[in-house]
Amino acid sequence: MLKPESYILRIGHRPERDQRVTTHVGLSSRALGASGMYLAADDQKVADSIADVAHRFGGTYFCENNVKWKSCINTFKRNGGKVVHLTMYGLRLQDVIPKIRTEEKILVVVGAEKVPGDMYELADYNVAVANQPHSEISALALFLDHLYEGAELELTFPDAELEVLPTAIGKTTVKHDEHHGDEA
Amino acid sequence: MLKPESYILRIGHRPERDQRVTTHVGLSSRALGASGMYLAADDQKVADSIADVAHRFGGTYFCENNVKWKSCINTFKRNGGKVVHLTMYGLRLQDVIPKIRTEEKILVVVGAEKVPGDMYELADYNVAVANQPHSEISALALFLDHLYEGAELELTFPDAELEVLPTAIGKTTVKHDEHHGDEA
Numbered sequence: 176m177l178k179p180e181s182y183i184l185r186i187g188h189r190p191e192r193d194q195r196v197t198t199h200v201g202l203s204s205r206a207l208g209a210s211g212m213y214l215a216a217d218d219q220k221v222a223d224s225i226a227d228v229a230h231r232f233g234g235t236y237f238c239e240n241n242v243k244w245k246s247c248i249n250t251f252k253r254n255g256g257k258v259v260h261l262t263m264y265g266l267r268l269q270d271v272i273p274k275i276r277t278e279e280k281i282l283v284v285v286g287a288e289k290v291p292g293d294m295y296e297l298a299d300y301n302v303a304v305a306n307q308p309h310s311e312i313s314a315l316a317l318f319l320d321h322l323y324e325g326a327e328l329e330l331t332f333p334d335a336e337l338e339v340l341p342t343a344i345g346k347t348t349v350k351h352d353e354h355h356g357d358e359a
Numbered sequence: 360m361l362k363p364e365s366y367i368l369r370i371g372h373r374p375e376r377d378q379r380v381t382t383h384v385g386l387s388s389r390a391l392g393a394s395g396m397y398l399a400a401d402d403q404k405v406a407d408s409i410a411d412v413a414h415r416f417g418g419t420y421f422c423e424n425n426v427k428w429k430s431c432i433n434t435f436k437r438n439g440g441k442v443v444h445l446t447m448y449g450l451r452l453q454d455v456i457p458k459i460r461t462e463e464k465i466l467v468v469v470g471a472e473k474v475p476g477d478m479y480e481l482a483d484y485n486v487a488v489a490n491q492p493h494s495e496i497s498a499l500a501l502f503l504d505h506l507y508e509g510a511e512l513e514l515t516f517p518d519a520e521l522e523v524l525p526t527a528i529g530k531t532t533v534k535h536d537e538h539h540g541d542e543a
Binding site for chain 2: 195196199200202203205206207228232263264265266267268269270295296298301303304305306307308309310312313314315316317320321325327328329330332339340341342343344345346347348
């Protein structure tokens with residue numbers, strides 16, 4: 176497993192409006208080495224859709240629907256974790272990431288457009304990717320890639336039903352038997 | 360300027376449904392060193408919204424609405440550029456990026472859910488970020504970051520009206536006079 180362990184807390188999610196972006200947040204973090212996502216909103220459909228991909232493509236990524244964001248943060252801190260808040264106003268990724276790499280486990284808070292003001296105080300690290308407006312998805316992707324220094328691109332996902340093989344032109348997928356992991 | 364020059368071609372965009380994701384594609388590529396985006400759909404609202412951010416936060420990023428995707432690719436190739444298609448089925452980013460770094464300029468094709476089959480043939484490089492399903496936004500972000508080896512995080516954007524200064528807790532912004540670039 177990659178170190179530090181990382182978990183995502185998605186806040187400010189508005190059902191309907193944010194479903195696709197939040198799904199991208201979940202799937203991107205799964206693909207790039209995070210262990211799971213806490214969704215601080217009640218949107219079972221998004222949680223199910225992420226869990227469905229995670230099941231088919233392997234690994235142990237989870238998505239927990241409808242958490243309370245402050246108690247999620249407080250519990251995580253009580254258990255020894257540190258909280259990283261991604262915001263375009265924070266300290267530069269390249270300056271703070273060496274320190275963050277020394278932590279045991281981190282909760283990465285990914286906000287939608289509006290973030291409560293006290294989030295900045297609750298965070299152990301407010302981290303910016305480029306101090307420019309862009310996307311919480313790309314900010315999260317770069318954060319995880321710099322955290323794991325590219326090692327996350329070598330991850331394999333155990334017990335996948337469906338596997339994609341790198342291909343120069345076209346698509347190559349392998350279906351594995353659900354119970355034995357054999358090629359179908 | 361970062362080398363190789365990079366441009367984005369957004370294909371498969373469906374007005375309404377894809378507006379937020381396409382806007383994230385544009386803003387992320389701007390923040391991470393691309394020169395501009397061609398939008399292969401008629402959605403002036405998205406193009407305007409990206410141009411508006413680009414104007415306020417500086418730099419020369421452009422967004423061109425309503426291009427024809429195939430003629431955009433053909434023109435780019437005729438002018439000596441190479442075409443990179445981001446797809447979860449492609450060759451691994453970490454394996455092909457050293458070669459792509461040697462190109463003069465590249466057009467990065469970013470598809471929505473459905474991509475025409477001949478896109479794979481038209482591309483000089485089909486590139487996958489992790490061979491896992493996630494997000495075209497995170498794939499693009501990691502592609503640009505690996506292309507520029509993190510140098511894009513040191514970019515400055517000339518003639519910004521609004522500038523964000525890295526801050527440990529809270530927000531610090533500087534407004535520049537539009538005509539003289541002085542602090543307001």
